[in-house]
Amino acid sequence: MDSGDVKMRTVMGVGVGERATIGKLREVGEGDLANGSEIALCRKPIDAKRLLEISRADFSALVCVGEGKGEIAETAREVGLPTLFLSEDAAEECDCGENAILYPDRGMLFVSPTIAVMDEFTSISERLPESRELSGIKVCDICEYLSGKILGKAVEMSEQSGSEDALFEIYSRFAEECGEGYITVLIQKEVNRLEHLRALLRAAVYGRIAVASFASSVREYREFCEVFDMAREELSRERREFEDGIARGVASGDILSLLYASELARASDFFVVDAEHLTQAAVGEEKDEACGRYLRLLADEASANIDKLLVCGERELIKTAVEKSKTNFP
Numbered sequence: 001m002d003s004g005d006v007k008m009r010t011v012m013g014v015g016v017g018e019r020a021t022i023g024k025l026r027e028v029g030e031g032d033l034a035n036g037s038e039i040a041l042c043r044k045p046i047d048a049k050r051l052l053e054i055s056r057a058d059f060s061a062l063v064c065v066g067e068g069k070g071e072i073a074e075t076a077r078e079v080g081l082p083t084l085f086l087s088e089d090a091a092e093e094c095d096c097g098e099n100a101i102l103y104p105d106r107g108m109l110f111v112s113p114t115i116a117v118m119d120e121f122t123s124i125s126e127r128l129p130e131s132r133e134l135s136g137i138k139v140c141d142i143c144e145y146l147s148g149k150i151l152g153k154a155v156e157m158s159e160q161s162g163s164e165d166a167l168f169e170i171y172s173r174f175a176e177e178c179g180e181g182y183i184t185v186l187i188q189k190e191v192n193r194l195e196h197l198r199a200l201l202r203a204a205v206y207g208r209i210a211v212a213s214f215a216s217s218v219r220e221y222r223e224f225c226e227v228f229d230m231a232r233e234e235l236s237r238e239r240r241e242f243e244d245g246i247a248r249g250v251a252s253g254d255i256l257s258l259l260y261a262s263e264l265a266r267a268s269d270f271f272v273v274d275a276e277h278l279t280q281a282a283v284g285e286e287k288d289e290a291c292g293r294y295l296r297l298l299a300d301e302a303s304a305n306i307d308k309l310l311v312c313g314e315r316e317l318i319k320t321a322v323e324k325s326k327t328n329f330p
Helices: 048-058 070-079 164-177 193-206 219-238 255-259 259-267 284-301 304-310 315-327
Strands: 010-014 014-016 020-026 038-045 061-065 081-087 099-103 108-112 130-136 137-145 150-158 181-187 209-214 246-250 270-274 309-312
Touching: 010 164, 014 070, 014 181, 020 061, 038 048, 048 061, 048 070, 061 099, 061 108, 070 081, 070 209, 081 108, 081 304, 108 164, 130 193, 130 315, 137 246, 137 304, 137 315, 150 164, 150 270, 150 309, 164 193, 164 209, 181 193, 181 270, 181 304, 181 309, 193 219, 193 259, 219 246, 246 255, 246 259, 255 259, 255 284, 259 284, 270 284, 284 304, 284 309, 284 315
Parallel strands: 020 038, 038 061, 061 081, 150 181, 181 209, 209 246, 246 270, 270 309
Antiparallel strands: 010 108, 014 081, 020 099, 099 108, 130 137, 137 150, 137 309
16 A cells, blocks of 8 residues: 555544554564664454564554454553554554554544654643644634634644544544543645534534634635535434534635725624734744734724734744734724
């Protein structure tokens, strides 16, 4: 299989352990040593002794052929090595050199050439405090414009973010790890919105999730709402568990949405400005200046609904931009 042509996919098996792990898949031989961020891949059944050797070779996790029962499963638990046991056919879906995320407690392995591997990754929760990239996912802070209070995290999904089941797993993990904070999912116009919305409606059962679609006009926002309603109706017909009452908003990252800000704010539950999108061409202090001026214009344009205005991006950028918009641009 040519990993360069493969998008994110899910491989199912029997997992042992609870710790989510990310790393590069590497077929392991006798006496091999790892760098602490590699996931050992064994395409043939192994015994408990071999598993113990792999755990001592500094691999972060193990994917191997087996049923996940008996002595070998107990050994994996005892040594604390996250392990996924697969059928031989499922193991053939994994290629050496591919990046993957292993969720042993869910019996899932996400494989994708777009996942960013970090040397000390242990769980999604460790990635939440800062803005980072993970297989087409950008995570950053989101704050309330009026108070400047950080409400939670914004999660922006790209076109290559995976299947509905993969998206559901990611959304639900973020929701669980964020606790009382909100996860606000920003969806680009180009992605498969129905797939994303089905996944996040299901995941909202596990935490506080809101969703916003990038839109430059009320018409575009209403089209998004139609897809949202379609996703909800499909899940209801299928008798799938989902959260029906999540907030729907508009995400803004261009000048066009500013022109229709008042109408968009009235039509939606909230209006979120993506500071990173807005300031792509700016550097240094220019970012603060550009975002601050935009926020001031937006606040004036949508003043009747200013309580709905949110801002997302790197924490220092949005903090400074919000302050400047209120003091430097009367």
